[in-house]
Amino acid sequence: MTSRVFIPHLGGRFLVAPLCLAMAVVFFGGAAPEFLSLGNLQNIATQMWLLALLSIGQMFAIASRGFDISVGATAALASTAAALGANAFGLPGLLAGPIAGLAVGTLNGALVGVAGIQPIVATLGTLIAVRGIALLLTDDGQVVPLVDAAAAARMSFNPVLGLPLAYWAAILLVCLAALILNRSVIGRRIVMLGSNPEAVRLVGIGYARTQIRAYQLCSLYAGFAGVLLTLRAGTGLPTEGAGMELQAIAAAVIGGTALSGGVARVVPVVLGAAFIQALLTGLNLQGVSPFVAQIAVGLVIIGSGLLEYAIRHFFPVEHRSWT
Amino acid sequence: MTALAIRMARQVRDRINMPASFFVAIALFALFALTVPRFATSGNAENVLRVASILCVVACGQAIVLILGGIEFSFGSSVALASIVTVLVVPDYGVMGGFAAGAAVVLLIGVLNGALIARFHLPPFIVTLGMLMAVAGLAATLAGGLPIDAPPSEAFSWPARGRVLGVPVPVIAAGASVGTLFLVLAYSTIGRLWYLVGANPEAARLSGIRVRTTIFLGYLAASAFCALAAIILTSRVGSGQPSLAPNLPFETIAACAIGGIPLAGGQGRASQVLCGVLIIAMMNNAVVLLNFPVAYQQLMIGAVILGSVLLQKSSGSIGVLWRSSVPKRGGR
Numbered sequence: 001m002t003s004r005v006f007i008p009h010l011g012g013r014f015l016v017a018p019l020c021l022a023m024a025v026v027f028f029g030g031a032a033p034e035f036l037s038l039g040n041l042q043n044i045a046t047q048m049w050l051l052a053l054l055s056i057g058q059m060f061a062i063a064s065r066g067f068d069i070s071v072g073a074t075a076a077l078a079s080t081a082a083a084l085g086a087n088a089f090g091l092p093g094l095l096a097g098p099i100a101g102l103a104v105g106t107l108n109g110a111l112v113g114v115a116g117i118q119p120i121v122a123t124l125g126t127l128i129a130v131r132g133i134a135l136l137l138t139d140d141g142q143v144v145p146l147v148d149a150a151a152a153a154r155m156s157f158n159p160v161l162g163l164p165l166a167y168w169a170a171i172l173l174v175c176l177a178a179l180i181l182n183r184s185v186i187g188r189r190i191v192m193l194g195s196n197p198e199a200v201r202l203v204g205i206g207y208a209r210t211q212i213r214a215y216q217l218c219s220l221y222a223g224f225a226g227v228l229l230t231l232r233a234g235t236g237l238p239t240e241g242a243g244m245e246l247q248a249i250a251a252a253v254i255g256g257t258a259l260s261g262g263v264a265r266v267v268p269v270v271l272g273a274a275f276i277q278a279l280l281t282g283l284n285l286q287g288v289s290p291f292v293a294q295i296a297v298g299l300v301i302i303g304s305g306l307l308e309y310a311i312r313h314f315f316p317v318e319h320r321s322w323t
Numbered sequence: 324m325t326a327l328a329i330r331m332a333r334q335v336r337d338r339i340n341m342p343a344s345f346f347v348a349i350a351l352f353a354l355f356a357l358t359v360p361r362f363a364t365s366g367n368a369e370n371v372l373r374v375a376s377i378l379c380v381v382a383c384g385q386a387i388v389l390i391l392g393g394i395e396f397s398f399g400s401s402v403a404l405a406s407i408v409t410v411l412v413v414p415d416y417g418v419m420g421g422f423a424a425g426a427a428v429v430l431l432i433g434v435l436n437g438a439l440i441a442r443f444h445l446p447p448f449i450v451t452l453g454m455l456m457a458v459a460g461l462a463a464t465l466a467g468g469l470p471i472d473a474p475p476s477e478a479f480s481w482p483a484r485g486r487v488l489g490v491p492v493p494v495i496a497a498g499a500s501v502g503t504l505f506l507v508l509a510y511s512t513i514g515r516l517w518y519l520v521g522a523n524p525e526a527a528r529l530s531g532i533r534v535r536t537t538i539f540l541g542y543l544a545a546s547a548f549c550a551l552a553a554i555i556l557t558s559r560v561g562s563g564q565p566s567l568a569p570n571l572p573f574e575t576i577a578a579c580a581i582g583g584i585p586l587a588g589g590q591g592r593a594s595q596v597l598c599g600v601l602i603i604a605m606m607n608n609a610v611v612l613l614n615f616p617v618a619y620q621q622l623m624i625g626a627v628i629l630g631s632v633l634l635q636k637s638s639g640s641i642g643v644l645w646r647s648s649v650p651k652r653g654g655r
Contacts, residue, residue, distance in 0.1 A: 067448075069573075097624035099466035117632050118587075120394070121580040124573050129625025216503075259446050264483060291565075298457025302439065305449035 013256040013263065016307050020254060020300075024275055028282030028315040029299035035285055046163065048277035050228050054085035054244055055251035055273045056177045057221030063181070063253055064214035065261030066112055066119035071222040071248055072241035078132040078226025083144040084137065084238025084308040091151060094227050101223020104130055105216035107321060113211025126153040127245075134238035144236030156231040166231045169194075173224055180217065190214045195236045196263025250297065251276050254304045275302070343582045345431045347631050348619035351602055353407025355609045362612055369491070375499035375604030377552050377559075378574055379597065383504040384548030385575035386596045388507070391541045392521040393440065393447035396572040398549050401432045403567040405553035407466045410473040412562035418478040425557060426550035432458060433546020437539040455572065463565040471563040484558035490558040493555050499550055505593035507544075517541055522589030578603050602631060 028035040054071050061068040071149050078097035104126060111122035156166040163171075181187040189210045193200045201207050212256030220309050229237050254276070255258065255269030276297060283293040339360040348391060356363035388395040406621055409425035417423070432454060439450045473479055485492040516537045520527045528534045576586075581600025584591035608619040616639045 112627060115633050118580065120576060120586065121632055122629065124577055125625045125629035129622050132618045132621030134624060135621065140617060167333045177646070207328060243620070246456060248454065253449060259448060289464065291460045291468060294460030294463065298453045301453030302450055302458065305445040306443060309443045309445055312588065
């Protein structure tokens, strides 16, 4: 019987993120003891959820054998929409963020699934167009201050049971993602689509519909990330999020999501996001310039690829006999 | 009469065999010429070509990588690093030394990419994305986050502003790049190997082709095109810029895709690169001439990228019509 927790023929793929995180904690903890202070760890534990939400969304897209480079722009648009919505309708208006995300995701999914455009070109087109829409909504990129900034600050900075409400919501969304991926029909179909698109066609599962759902989930989570961004900053940020898509892809890959599709798990992806956040915070504490931190993130992405190579090399897929 | 017309049409088709994007480019040109004031003037045409030339040179490199079934993101920051290295080297070793150093940096990044992708069989996506970020960080660190001005000189600005027989140097470079790409892809051994490896690496390996070397040389050739573009770009801005052309990789991928090169590998021609680049350049130029707000410009560029790819995807594409309307030679 195959364990659901550790799948041997996938090798240590899902162990990469926890190991990286542990290594980062040991390394930075050794180099600067204040890295391990409660305040700093809490800091990382709150900062990471923005990236975690984006990475989870990215994970759905990658699991379906695509990817989405528009998540940063989508988060910025959602942040703007959430701020505009909250100013018009009060706190429920924040939902305009995820709705905007869903709309972008539907477009991405239709372009990839129905029109058959390669994901990178489709999401590149929407990336540029979505940035344009965000500028259009905000009079060429002016930030949108929340009218009720105090409520937003309460939600994102006042701890309830150790964490501010907004971050509990993020954790809830991550749990929901795990349920969707592992337990729901659509989640399993997305994974199936990624592992064998032809089979999805042959067994009569709606190919285009599944593809659309994958991108909808991706952009929906980017939309939630946008709301988090708005709550944290107290303003809608129409030009934020450049470069976030790369970090999200990095976190998803470090979290064991296979770029060839069909292999994904939520918790390692969150740990991958935590690792990148720990790396950035740790380097910052060392007084390293953000540019050098950028070099580190780049090398980590290449390193994660090399690790995947090592896993493939030392645990070839054929060696399943010991399962 | 009709027989003669069909025969002539067939001959024309066999001679030029243009990609579908060629007709998109023509249609777009006609549309803009009719609707956009001052679009179809010779001064503006030179402007379009001058702006398109850098994109064109880099897109030639991207095309090779796409034919190999790969993808290359690191162009975006390697041109930035090259510009900074060039400006840092110029005071000590002269303009030629500076450009040589800048080009060498780009080639070195190409060697690294090629080695990682070919030797360790890593996904090109991951390698070049990581390289994009790492090199961007390196460029910003070297420059201290701010642009560095180059000592202005005639020689330094020649690659961007010079003319040979009245033709701007960047346009000559772009033409030479497309020409070289055409010759290499169509007539050289390595060009044919790139198609083979891109279409089916396993089959290529089984038929005795050295797949790793072929892939490595592909990324090296791509970085050579990028090095040429880096020289022109550095000369144009006259300084070392840590964020010189962040969208370059995306624009080149879009140009190739609009031209009709599938990202799956194994296909692609130089004429497609040229058409894709011209479509993007004309569009960028038209939105500026129309003096739209930035927001509308971005919306329109995004829409045209998607629209022109969609147009070629749709089964009733102009290219298909063109081919099916002319009976095949010999018939059945």
